[in-house]
Amino acid sequence: MNLFDHPEFDHHEQVVFCHDPGTGLRAIIAVHDRSLGPAAGGCRMHPYATEEEALTDVLRLSRGMSYKNAVAGLPLGGGKCVIIADPARPDKADVLRAFSRHVQSLGGRYWTAIDVGVGPVDADVLAEECDFVFARASQFPPGVSASTFTALGAFTSMRAGIAHVWGRGDREASDLQGMRVAVQGLGGTGRELCRLLHEAGAQLVVADVAQAAVDSVVAEFGAEAVAPDRIHAADVDVFAPCALGGVVNDDTIEEISAKLVSGVANNQLATPAHGRRLLEKGITFVPDFVANAGGMMAAGVSIYSEPSIESARATVLSLFDSITEVLTEADREGLPTAEVAERIGRDRMAAAL
Template sequence: MDIFASMQRLGHEQLLLSHDPSCGYLGIIAIHDTTLGPALGGTRFWRYESTDAAVTDALRLARGMTYKAAVAGINLGGGKSVIVGDNTRVDREVLFRAHGRFIETLNGRYITAEDIGTSPADMEYIKLETDHVAGLLGLSGDPSPVTAYGVYVGMKAAAKHRWGSDSLAGKSVAVQGAGKVATSLCQYLHTEGVELTVTDIDGEKVKRLVAETGAKAVSPEAIYDQPADVYAPCALGATINDD
């Protein structure tokens, strides 16, 4: 992977890597654009297949955060961080405090929050080392329900544009992923009378969604072939691409 070529092609300002051997911490922070303000973006904790895959994900996600902030009209830029490893790890304090120290070296240029594999409790550990963190317990907390609601109303807006009505009743939606955002989204859709098809690499999460919403479960590979009015990619991302 030619890192500088990737940064130049996508317009990134910074890419930083950190290693703390005392706890096995491997972290990456990508900053895409700070024209409007400090970069905001969550911390993703995932077992990537390679360092290149982790860097690619961080760069892609940081760029997306720039656009989100700009569209929302808020004075923030786009950034993202990833921790490479097993997100089921139990001894999380040492890991997330190491991540907090890494963030603190940027002196407020990057602000983090939750993403896949992390929680408000993890943000509390980061807070012990830096003030540049959001999504704390008792404050903004877990952003997943709000994210899901944004996806839901976005679907309704798209439906009105496509079919002349924002009602989703009777429509079919294929949801890729069964995590926090997908679960809240499926609850909104189920309440409105949507026919749901769901998938996830975690079979237990799929079983729970099926029990709660009556959704049809399919394998991760089969989700792309399902007849549906709407496709909702709520997994790791980058599933809608040129291929």
């Protein structure tokens, strides 16, 4: 692997390869940009097929964190880490502790948190030997977690998109009655998003590879279930990808009938060209790195301030304004929304230098 020639290398400040012989830990930390503050982003544990695949993921995700934090108005830079391992392994806690010592060695240049395969309880394990961990289970009262606010941010972002595309609702009140929304992925965030949408009067179409998750949402929220590989083509107003990335690709994009794509999955566009194709099709895309910023906005505040549930909720609701700014500017310039959002992020990072 040649890091500096890697297609996802974007002038990253630091890329650290981590190993621990006792646990067999293999991990990568990518610090993309610290212009606005310490780099912050989650810890992903996944059994990547190759180290090249892991490096590609961490470089792309860390870059997205820089833009996410900048567009959301947070005094934080962007970083990410990946642990190459099955999160179901029996010695997971030992692996996390070994990894946390590598994060500690960076002295606060990078703060880590939850992500795929690493939950709030795992974050508390990381914090046993590391001072630079947020979104821990102990950070929130029972029944509340960073994913609660990620779902609220997704709902707020979708409301902003709906207000922009259809003129329905505003910052203070939603108007989703009768709108059809397809939610792909029913994990903790996807399910909570379904609850918020159902309570707002939306009609749900859902899919997940876990049948139990589908059955539960169908029973509780009256959702319509479709096959996971066909959810993108559902006859809906809004498509909300909340599973893995790359869902907007050559195979799916021509079958998307929704007029708005707004969800929390990372890297929903397989390539930037797919963002331009959505624009050509008249489909509005809420950039994923802004739509999924709610958890970061709520939990990341502990890095630089004293958090509270009330202030966290108010901060997340401000995403309505951030999304509206991106969509309005993109319409004015006739550019893909992701390009506009990235430019806003770059401008804010440059202004901080």
